[in-house]
Amino acid sequence: MTSTRTWYSRFAKSAAHFCGRPRVFALAVATILAWVATGPLFGYSDTWQLVINTSTTIITFLMVFLIQNTQNRDTEAIQVKLDELIRATRGAHNALLDLEELEEEALDAFRRRYQALAGAARAELASGADDTGTPEA
Numbered sequence: 001m002t003s004t005r006t007w008y009s010r011f012a013k014s015a016a017h018f019c020g021r022p023r024v025f026a027l028a029v030a031t032i033l034a035w036v037a038t039g040p041l042f043g044y045s046d047t048w049q050l051v052i053n054t055s056t057t058i059i060t061f062l063m064v065f066l067i068q069n070t071q072n073r074d075t076e077a078i079q080v081k082l083d084e085l086i087r088a089t090r091g092a093h094n095a096l097l098d099l100e101e102l103e104e105e106a107l108d109a110f111r112r113r114y115q116a117l118a119g120a121a122r123a124e125l126a127s128g129a130d131d132t133g134t135p136e137a
Helices: 009-018 021-037 048-090 104-126
Strands: none
Touching: 009 048, 021 048
């Protein structure tokens, strides 16, 4: 399978990976400490405060998009992997494939069905039965 990632996907993945490193966190802490240390030098002026407020707002704004891109990609990959496990598992319900695309009502119906199955399995387990196998068998 060939990879046709866009420049933004490559950039977002690299930036998120880089920004998640302990050294980058330490750099951020050092920057804040340097800013705090320069407070008396600048008399805690409005400009001094504006520098950190503007800087952190811009960085936070940009990081939200990078993190969201990375999270979306990771979530999609996990969903595809789960779909493949369902598809390849004998006795699994193929109706559960692509479940994340259903409307809320349909998803709630599936959730209630599996909550009922879980409740029945716990009751059987409490009465000494095994907790393995498929309920349909």
